[in-house]
Amino acid sequence: xxxxxxxxxxxxxxxxxLRREIARHDYLYHTLDAPLIPDAQYDALFRRxxxxxxxxxxxxxxxxxxQRVGSEPLSGFVQVQHEMPMMSxxxxxxxxxxxxxxxxxxxxxxxxxxxxxxxxxxIDGVAVSLLYEEGVLVRAATRGDGVTGEDITHNxxxxxxxxxxxxxxxxxxxxxxxxxRLEVRGxxxxxxxxxxxVNAEAAKAETKTFVNPRNAAAGTIRQLDPRVAAARPxxxxxxxxxxxxxxxxxxxxxxxxxxxALLQRWGFRVNPERAVVTGAQACLEYSDQLLVKRPxxxxxxxxxxxxxxxxxLQAELGFNARTPRWAMAFKFPAEEVxxxxxxxxxxxxxxxxxxxxxxxxxxxxxxxxxxxATLHNMAEIARLGLHIGDTVIVRRAGDVIPKIxxxxxxxxxxxxxxxxxxxSHCPACGSEIEAAGDxxxxxxxxxxxxxxxxxxxxxxxxRGALDVDGLGDKLVEQLxxxxxxxxxxxxxxxxxxxxxGLERMAEKSATKLxxxxxxxxxxxxxxxLFGLGIPEVGEATALSLSSHFGSLEALIAADIEALxxxxxxxxxxAAHIAHFFANAENLQxxxxxREAGVHWQDSEVQEKSDVxxxxxxxxxxxxxxxxxxxxxxxxxxxxxxxxxxxxKKTTWVVAGPGAGSxxxxxxxxxxQVMDEQEFVGFLAKQTP
Ligand code: IVH
Numbered sequence: 106x107x108x109x110x111x112x113x114x115x116x117x118x119x120x121x122x123l124r125r126e127i128a129r130h131d132y133l134y135h136t137l138d139a140p141l142i143p144d145a146q147y148d149a150l151f152r153r154x155x156x157x158x159x160x161x162x163x164x165x166x167x168x169x170x171x172q173r174v175g176s177e178p179l180s181g182f183v184q185v186q187h188e189m190p191m192m193s194x195x196x197x198x199x200x201x202x203x204x205x206x207x208x209x210x211x212x213x214x215x216x217x218x219x220x221x222x223x224x225x226x227x228i229d230g231v232a233v234s235l236l237y238e239e240g241v242l243v244r245a246a247t248r249g250d251g252v253t254g255e256d257i258t259h260n261x262x263x264x265x266x267x268x269x270x271x272x273x274x275x276x277x278x279x280x281x282x283x284x285x286r287l288e289v290r291g292x293x294x295x296x297x298x299x300x301x302x303v304n305a306e307a308a309k310a311e312t313k314t315f316v317n318p319r320n321a322a323a324g325t326i327r328q329l330d331p332r333v334a335a336a337r338p339x340x341x342x343x344x345x346x347x348x349x350x351x352x353x354x355x356x357x358x359x360x361x362x363x364x365x366a367l368l369q370r371w372g373f374r375v376n377p378e379r380a381v382v383t384g385a386q387a388c389l390e391y392s393d394q395l396l397v398k399r400p401x402x403x404x405x406x407x408x409x410x411x412x413x414x415x416x417x418l419q420a421e422l423g424f425n426a427r428t429p430r431w432a433m434a435f436k437f438p439a440e441e442v443x444x445x446x447x448x449x450x451x452x453x454x455x456x457x458x459x460x461x462x463x464x465x466x467x468x469x470x471x472x473x474x475x476x477x478a479t480l481h482n483m484a485e486i487a488r489l490g491l492h493i494g495d496t497v498i499v500r501r502a503g504d505v506i507p508k509i510x511x512x513x514x515x516x517x518x519x520x521x522x523x524x525x526x527x528x529s530h531c532p533a534c535g536s537e538i539e540a541a542g543d544x545x546x547x548x549x550x551x552x553x554x555x556x557x558x559x560x561x562x563x564x565x566x567x568r569g570a571l572d573v574d575g576l577g578d579k580l581v582e583q584l585x586x587x588x589x590x591x592x593x594x595x596x597x598x599x600x601x602x603x604x605x606g607l608e609r610m611a612e613k614s615a616t617k618l619x620x621x622x623x624x625x626x627x628x629x630x631x632x633x634l635f636g637l638g639i640p641e642v643g644e645a646t647a648l649s650l651s652s653h654f655g656s657l658e659a660l661i662a663a664d665i666e667a668l669x670x671x672x673x674x675x676x677x678x679a680a681h682i683a684h685f686f687a688n689a690e691n692l693q694x695x696x697x698x699r700e701a702g703v704h705w706q707d708s709e710v711q712e713k714s715d716v717x718x719x720x721x722x723x724x725x726x727x728x729x730x731x732x733x734x735x736x737x738x739x740x741x742x743x744x745x746x747x748x749x750x751x752x753k754k755t756t757w758v759v760a761g762p763g764a765g766s767x768x769x770x771x772x773x774x775x776x777q778v779m780d781e782q783e784f785v786g787f788l789a790k791q792t793p
Contacts, residue, residue: 112161123154127170132372168269183256185246189347194434200389207385221414223361224391225379229319229405230294240271240283260334266341268372275370286350291343295322296403298770299338343373360414392435401765408436441500444468449525453556457548471501478507484544492522565593570636574621597701626702639685641678649673655710661686717745720756726764759784
């Protein structure tokens with residue numbers, strides 16, 4: 106291991122081959138999502154590389170894949186002058202502004218010929234410039250003010266999407282000759298799922314969480330210690346080329362879309378949602394489709410970027426002071442907006458849980474007007490440090506439920522802030538509110554509480570349960586408020602006269618509702634059980650219980666021990682179930698439901714097996730061979746768990762067509778994925 110231990114030529118050659126090989130697998134795995142070799146084989150290559158470098162430290166060079174793990178921290182940032190300024194984009198917000206943009210271009214070019222555009226998502230991250238000399242990454246810099254940025258090479262080296270050295274071979278073919286100097290620009294970002302994981306970890310460690318993925322990416326990239334970046338899930342999509350010094354003898358791309366194809370062959374990641382279209386109208390259609398797709402993407406975007414595809418035209422059009430004339434950002438409605446908390450009210454859930462809800466000054470965010478946001482519980486209010494009167498940031502990202510991300514009231518703002526206090530009595534029935542555990546509060550009114558009754562009825566008639574078509578929230582509200590319906594059983598004996606007397610209930614809609622109720626009386630045991638709303642018994646547990654006990658009678662007769670022997674049922678759930686069926690009122694409601702004609706076929710008791718014990722499956726996308734319920738039941742009968750979201754604990758993801766963010770997350774966390782066809786074969790192999 107000493108310095109005079111000079112490596113032989115064979116070692117130098119092997120090392121070089123290893124580096125190329127590992128870089129190629131990094132690229133296949135991280136950039137193309139198409140690994141060629143199993144992880145173990147990759148690890149073996151990597152270990153061999155590390156062993157050689159450990160033995161001959163003089164051979165370590167900055168572009169070795171081993172150097173991605175993060176070097177020693179820097180003492181400060183070095184400023185970088187961009188040779189070509191990094192511009193920003195002018196914005197349009199609607200179709201007519203986009204048409205004006207095209208008009209201006211045509212006028213300037215003095216031509217009415219159709220124009221092709223390269224359209225891409227506008228990633229909400231951090232702009233970077235990567236400089237390669239003779240194919241080797243020599244510098245990465247932030248955009249800064251566009252003229253002067255900061256050197257962040259130490260952090261960017263840790264990002265797997267960034268080639269440390271350009272690929273000389275792609276899919277078995279040599280790539281075009283490497284340019285002398287190449288500057289690639291793009292956006293560094295954190296995926297949504299990566300962001301959730303980083304924040305979950307920070308919350309656990311009681312350190313500061315990030316407000317959104319962009320802040321997380323920016324905060325990570327501007328760290329002096331590259332080990333922080335190495336541990337965070339950063340990615341990069343490239344979107345343009347700045348400096349491109351190539352021998353004149355070699356051809357260079359004529360369009361931006363050809364440039365992307367070239368960058369991809371050299372090992373960069375370019376956005377798979379990009380498209381080339383002709384004319385402003387088609388750009389608008391692209392943006393509309395992208396907006397629809399937005400919730401499925403595992404990264405945040407704030408619009409589409411429309412760029413003239415032909416590089417020759419780009420050159421003719423040139424630049425304004427700060428923006429190119431050949432590109433435009435088509436901005437989507439903001440997903441994050443500031444507003445004021447007017448009040449905090451309390452809602453009563455199905456089991457009496459009291460949930461604080463913020464009433465907001467209405468704001469337009471993520472394409473809809475938001476005037477309420479759940480605050481979950483009192484601990485969340487404390488965490489946010491929220492008062493009535495505060496200015497807050499409302500986020501509506503990907504998911505549809507808006508949430509309050511943080512309080513941003515200026516310290517010297519002249520506003521009256523009022524503390525949020527838990528109520529002592531239920532706002533719906535006046536019963537006392539009791540603490541239930543550390544952070545939850547519950548109304549003690551039980552079935553005398555109309556709010557709890559309404560929620561219980563909604564739940565029983567909802568889609569995964571008895572699925573009564575047309576029994577919406579407003580109708581349940583009226584039925585309970587007028588005392589026509591006191592509990593779920595009353596719904597199934599509703600008479601025409603009772604229904605027709607209600608608001609907005611003409612003869613026709615009454616007929617429809619009564620028919621829907623009649624139809625839903627024929628149900629299945631899992632649906633019925635789920636509908637009962639026993640705490641902690643969701644659809645999956647209801648299904649396990651049904652296939653384990655086969656009939657409601659057997660379930661009611663089961664003691665705690667028998668309940669706990671069901672896959673998915675632990676001591677807490679078992680106690681809830683036993684408690685529910687020990688209650689005479691509940692049993693009475695069940696028998697009135699049966700008298701009213703609610704019926705089902707008993708489930709076949711499935712032979713239980715434990716071949717998949719300890720394994721967790723996630724089903725996503727559309728299943729075409731079997732229903733999701735069937736797939737779940739089959740897995741559970743084999744002892745597997747079926748979860749709703751992908752985590753490190755997931756063993757397999759079964760992905761059908763249309764799979765979105767769960768599939769992305771599986772790829773990111775390196776969880777094994779199979780399609781439905783493979784799944785069917787897999788099941789067949791497990792069944793004795
Ligand atoms: S092109 C000269 N393409 O948006 C044009 N920018 O205001 C250079 N951005 O700071 C930008 N996704 O960081 C381009 N697909 C994309 C982009 C993108 C995100 C950012 C970029 C820039 C800002 C433009």
